[in-house]
Amino acid sequence: MTIELRVLDEADWETWFSTVSWAFGGAFGSDEERALWRSLTETERSIGVWDGDRVVGTAGTFSLGLSVPGGAVVPAGGLTMVGVAPTHRRRGILRRMMRQQLDDVRAAGEPLAVLTASEPSIYGRFGYGTATWELSAEIETRDVRLSAPPGIDEVEIRVADPADVLDACEELYARQVPLRPGMLARRPGWERAALWVAPDVRAGAAPQLCVLAERDGELLGYARYLTRPSWQPSGPDGTVQVRDLQATEPAGYAALLRYLLDIDLMSTVALARRPVDEPFTQLLSDVRRCDLRVRDGLYLRPVEVGPALAARRYATDVEVVLEVTDAFCPWNEGRWRLSGGPEGAVCERTADPAELALTVNEVGAAYLGGVSLSALAAAGRVRELRPGALGAAATAFGSPVAPWLSHGF
Numbered sequence: 490m491t492i493e494l495r496v497l498d499e500a501d502w503e504t505w506f507s508t509v510s511w512a513f514g515g516a517f518g519s520d521e522e523r524a525l526w527r528s529l530t531e532t533e534r535s536i537g538v539w540d541g542d543r544v545v546g547t548a549g550t551f552s553l554g555l556s557v558p559g560g561a562v563v564p565a566g567g568l569t570m571v572g573v574a575p576t577h578r579r580r581g582i583l584r585r586m587m588r589q590q591l592d593d594v595r596a597a598g599e600p601l602a603v604l605t606a607s608e609p610s611i612y613g614r615f616g617y618g619t620a621t622w623e624l625s626a627e628i629e630t631r632d633v634r635l636s637a638p639p640g641i642d643e644v645e646i647r648v649a650d651p652a653d654v655l656d657a658c659e660e661l662y663a664r665q666v667p668l669r670p671g672m673l674a675r676r677p678g679w680e681r682a683a684l685w686v687a688p689d690v691r692a693g694a695a696p697q698l699c700v701l702a703e704r705d706g707e708l709l710g711y712a713r714y715l716t717r718p719s720w721q722p723s724g725p726d727g728t729v730q731v732r733d734l735q736a737t738e739p740a741g742y743a744a745l746l747r748y749l750l751d752i753d754l755m756s757t758v759a760l761a762r763r764p765v766d767e768p769f770t771q772l773l774s775d776v777r778r779c780d781l782r783v784r785d786g787l788y789l790r791p792v793e794v795g796p797a798l799a800a801r802r803y804a805t806d807v808e809v810v811l812e813v814t815d816a817f818c819p820w821n822e823g824r825w826r827l828s829g830g831p832e833g834a835v836c837e838r839t840a841d842p843a844e845l846a847l848t849v850n851e852v853g854a855a856y857l858g859g860v861s862l863s864a865l866a867a868a869g870r871v872r873e874l875r876p877g878a879l880g881a882a883a884t885a886f887g888s889p890v891a892p893w894l895s896h897g898f
């Protein structure tokens with residue numbers, strides 16, 4: 490039996506995707522979903538692992554642009570559709586695909602690799618760190634009050650078919666990308682993924698709608714949502730499921746939230762995958778009625794440590810020598826001098842004594858400014874070798890807004 494790893498041929502896509510679906514327990518079954526993923530797959534960046542005429546391993550890479558602190562959009566290889574056939578697990582197929590994929594990302598000149606994980610325990614061994622965290626909430630609407638910020642009553646609310654207002658929403662989304670690290674610049678075609686609602690989410694719900702917040706014809710924000718009615722002996726108990734929410738200013742945000750909280754016959758507003766600094770936590774009278782939960786979001790791996798650290802900006806001036814360990818991509822190993830600040834950064838190899846020691850996983854976790862180097866040090870994952878180096882670097886790496894991956898891939 491020969492296991493062979495090959496670049497995906499367009500003609501093999503259906504067979505290849507059947508293995509993706511199988512590996513994910515039969516998900517992605519509908520024709521509509523297959524068509525969506527087919528249109529987005531970059532076949533020349535996708536890997537199929539073959540055992541004879543069967544595809545037993547799959548991995549794709551998307552050519553993404555990731556917003557980083559300071560507002561630059563940095564090329565990033567987005568790992569996706571990773572699967573190994575249940576018949577072929579735990580024989581090193583994933584490891585082989587990860588080797589190939591990270592070499593490909595490096596050859597493409599992308600300093601970063603990113604992914605969202607089906608299970609958090611898989612990707613640390615390949616150098617990924619958890620770079621963003623996300624909030625979910627189930628707001629019990631009858632038990633909370635909204636503090637309306639000034640200007641909310643000048644905002645007009647309009648509800649539309651999401652497809653009819655897509656261009657305006659995409660334009661607003663694009664303006665948000667440089668303002669928040671972790672957001673993805675949407676490439677052509679990805680707006681279809683933004684509108685996509687999986688069949689299991691659609692079941693029992695009304696069609697997705699888009700609510701727009703406008704003032705004098707200017708779009709201030711939008712939310713896409715579904716309503717899921719439910720009738721209980723005690724009365725109506727429906728849920729509003731918010732799929733996306735973007736706003737450029739507080740009055741627009743609060744007007745959207747007020748609309749969503751006030752929909753008749755609904756008692757819960759459910760939000761998932763939101764930034765951890767989402768404004769509703771500051772606007773509602775009782776956060777304990779919101780069932781807040783935090784979980785891991787985007788995993789990030791610096792593929793080229795020097796260019797990656799030079800691509801972002803820093804909250805304060807920083808001058809630090811990092812000693813980086815990287816078993817899976819050894820070209821990153823060694824000492825790097827980072828000289829950075831709010832205007833830009835340089836990161837080059839140095840023979841100077843190290844001031845902080847960490848693995849590439851910690852560089853990835855801290856990269857977007859959402860995980861503090863101090864918190865990593867408290868967990869024993871960063872070592873301070875020069876007193877004072879940790880506090881200064883932790884402040885410089887921080888981001889004033891929480892990094893957030895706004896949609897999956």
Ligand SMILES: CC(=O)SCCNC(=O)CCNC(=O)[C@H](O)C(C)(C)COP(=O)(O)OP(=O)(O)OC[C@H]1O[C@@H](n2cnc3c(N)ncnc32)[C@H](O)[C@@H]1OP(=O)(O)O
Binds near residue numbers: 581607
């Ligand atoms: C970015 C994404 O697409 S995330 C989606 C990932 N895919 C899935 O979850 C689909 C279901 N699962 C699978 O298809 C497979 O089990 C995979 C892809 C997770 C693993 O594939 P395998 O070929 O079995 O992994 P492989 O044998 O190369 O193992 C590599 C290492 O990862 C570890 N590992 C593999 N799967 C898991 C897991 N689910 N949880 C924790 N560790 C794991 C192995 O123990 C091994 O560890 P080692 O480095 O200490 O030896």
